Amino acid sequence: MSIATDRATDQSPATDTGLREGAFGNAIALSCRECGHEVPLGPHYACTECFGPLEIAYAFPDVTREQIEAGPRNIWRYKALLPVPDDIEQSPNMEPGFTRLLKAHNLGRELGIDNLWVKDDSTNPTNSFKDRVVACALSAAREFHSKVFACPSTGNLANAVAAAGARAGIKTVVFIPSNLEQPKQVNSAVFTDSLVAVNGNYDDVNRLASEIAGEEDGWAFVNVNVRPYYAEGSKTLGYEIAEQLGWRLPDQIVIPVASGSQLTKVHKAFQELIKLGLVEDKPYKVFGAQATGCSPVSVAYKAGVDAIRPVKPDTIAKSLAIGNPADGIYVLDICRETGGAVEDISDDEVREAIVLLARTEGIFTETAGGTTVGVLKKLVETGQLDTSLETVVINTGHGLKTLDSVSGTVGPAATIEPSYAAFTSSGIV
Numbered sequence: 001m002s003i004a005t006d007r008a009t010d011q012s013p014a015t016d017t018g019l020r021e022g023a024f025g026n027a028i029a030l031s032c033r034e035c036g037h038e039v040p041l042g043p044h045y046a047c048t049e050c051f052g053p054l055e056i057a058y059a060f061p062d063v064t065r066e067q068i069e070a071g072p073r074n075i076w077r078y079k080a081l082l083p084v085p086d087d088i089e090q091s092p093n094m095e096p097g098f099t100r101l102l103k104a105h106n107l108g109r110e111l112g113i114d115n116l117w118v119k120d121d122s123t124n125p126t127n128s129f130k131d132r133v134v135a136c137a138l139s140a141a142r143e144f145h146s147k148v149f150a151c152p153s154t155g156n157l158a159n160a161v162a163a164a165g166a167r168a169g170i171k172t173v174v175f176i177p178s179n180l181e182q183p184k185q186v187n188s189a190v191f192t193d194s195l196v197a198v199n200g201n202y203d204d205v206n207r208l209a210s211e212i213a214g215e216e217d218g219w220a221f222v223n224v225n226v227r228p229y230y231a232e233g234s235k236t237l238g239y240e241i242a243e244q245l246g247w248r249l250p251d252q253i254v255i256p257v258a259s260g261s262q263l264t265k266v267h268k269a270f271q272e273l274i275k276l277g278l279v280e281d282k283p284y285k286v287f288g289a290q291a292t293g294c295s296p297v298s299v300a301y302k303a304g305v306d307a308i309r310p311v312k313p314d315t316i317a318k319s320l321a322i323g324n325p326a327d328g329i330y331v332l333d334i335c336r337e338t339g340g341a342v343e344d345i346s347d348d349e350v351r352e353a354i355v356l357l358a359r360t361e362g363i364f365t366e367t368a369g370g371t372t373v374g375v376l377k378k379l380v381e382t383g384q385l386d387t388s389l390e391t392v393v394i395n396t397g398h399g400l401k402t403l404d405s406v407s408g409t410v411g412p413a414a415t416i417e418p419s420y421a422a423f424t425s426s427g428i429v
Contacts, residue, residue: 020085023143024056027083030228031057033330041083043144043220045227053326054228056083063276065247068239073098075132075236081272082236083229084139092168093138094160096124096131097236101244101392106360107373111380115390117250119241120363121397126163126187128156128319128366128397129262133233134164134222140229141170141220148173148219152209154202154258154319155184156366156397161222162191173219175205181318183401201313203323223259234262238269241392242279249273249284251389254379256372256396257288257297257342258320260327266394267334287385288331288342289375291317291367295344297328302342306332316347316405317367319397341384345374351409353377354399364399372396 019041029038034052045054063080071077075097076089089095099121108116121129134157141149149165150173151157158174165172174188178197189195198205206224213224222230242249249270255263267286273279290298293315300308308328313321325331335342345353350367353374358364365373376393379385399406416422 019143022085024083024140024229025085026058026060026080027056028059029057030054043140043146043225045225056228056232058083060272060276063278065243065278068243068278075135075233078236078239081239082136083232084136085143088139091139091142093135094125094131094164094167096135098240099123101241102361102363104361104393107357110356110360111377111387113376113380113385113387113391117241117245117390117392118357118361118363119237119392119394121237122363122365122369122395122399126156126159127401128160129234129237129394130156130160130397131164132236133157133230133261134160136233137161137220137222137226137230138164138168138170140226141222142168144220144226146218146220147171148216149222150174150209150212150219151222152176152202152205152224153188154321155180155188155401156319157223158188158195159184159191159401162188162195166191175209177201177205177318181402181404183403184318187401201323202321203310206322231261231265234265235269235272237262237394238266239273241266242270242273245390247279249279249282250392251283252285252287252340252385252391254287254289254372254376254385254391254393256320256368256394257290257328257331258322258325258368260288260297260325260331262394262396263288264327264330264334267338284338285340285385286334286338287340287375287379288335289372290342290344291315291320291350291371292344292346293317294321294323296323297325297331298342298344300328300342301332301335308332315350315367316402317350317371318402319366319368320371341379343375343378343382343384345371345378349374349378351406354406355410357395358399363395365395366397366399366402367405368397369395369399370405 032047037049124131173194294313310324350370354370414426
């Protein structure tokens with residue numbers, strides 16, 4: 001079976017000159033998500049016809065569950081479905097993926113959800129899902145003979161790019177907002193001597209990166225000029241969830257929304273698995289989660305409009321603080337088409353959800369995960385989510401990266417003298 005976008009009759013899928021045969025596996029072209037125009041595989045991200053976003057088009061071979069299950073316990077078990085060469089495992093990389101899917105009995109009981117799972121991506125090499133997308137971007141950067149591996153980032157991506165570049169022996173330069181959480185700054189600076197703090201929010205940093213990408217030759221900005229390849233890494237979250245559920249799709253899934261790329265690619269992964277016959281076709285609902293201080297997609301969803309009005313972020317959930325989300329309109333489409341929703345919660349609710357997940361399931365999540373769990377709770381309380389259906393919530397990063405968010409909320413229950421009498425009078429038990 002093959003899957004590809006509808007092809008224009010005057011287009012050719014030939015790749016850019018200089019790219020080795022099979023450099024991008026079963027990928028055949030870059031296709032505009034808006035008008036369908038195709039261009040050859042290369043470091044391109046915007047359609048030359050309508051300026052719409054480009055994404056990877058494939059001609060997949062027949063793929064079986066057994067072939068996938070025989071692969072390595074990382075994202076490369078799905079290499080046939082990604083824009084990477086067949087020998088991808090031979091190149092030094094962080095080997096991300098195949099993170100745990102945990103049955104959340106305690107959290108489910110607390111929220112009243114009968115069948116709840118947490119996909120915990122905090123156990124990736126740099127403790128966030130960004131290791132997945134960076135691995136695919138790094139493969140593309142190698143094929144384009146890039147001399148610098150770079151990114152604008154709200155933190156997790158900077159960590160992943162800096163670490164992957166170090167492992168691969170490629171020069172890395174990462175750009176972050178200067179007010180980023182200190183742990184995330186340290187987690188990047190330890191891997192690279194080229195961490196650049198920019199006075200401004202993420203959207204300011206992203207504009208600077210786009211300008212540099214247009215002026216400097218040989219720079220691979222993972223989420224700018226190699227974004228189509230980078231974004232495909234998020235599909236592996238969807239593949240893994242389906243495989244770990246016994247090759248079936250969940251009834252409902254709650255996903256954090258920053259740029260919106262992760263949500264759209266998980267949906268794309270589910271659709272690919274259906275078309276390849278790897279899972280049974282069934283309806284499922286997709287829900288998006290945002291923090292109220294940066295919730296342009298949620299605002300548009302609730303208003304029933306298609307246009308997303310950019311906002312200036314003001315939230316502790318800095319990894320979700322993208323005021324002008326590139327894939328926001330596609331998030332709206334998917335959530336509406338599947339019968340889901342996009343919801344948002346306050347910073348206080350984010351903090352409460354971080355503690356809730358930790359004290360029910362032993363998972364310490366960062367603010368993005370707190371946003372997602374908090375939105376899950378709100379969806380239940382508002383009746384938007386069916387508590388009788390199998391539900392997955394995604395935790396994208398580790399709480400050690402955002403300690404400040406809860407440092408004033410949790411701490412010692414008591415401070416006592418080193419005596420049994422002091423302990424018994426403390427009221428701890």
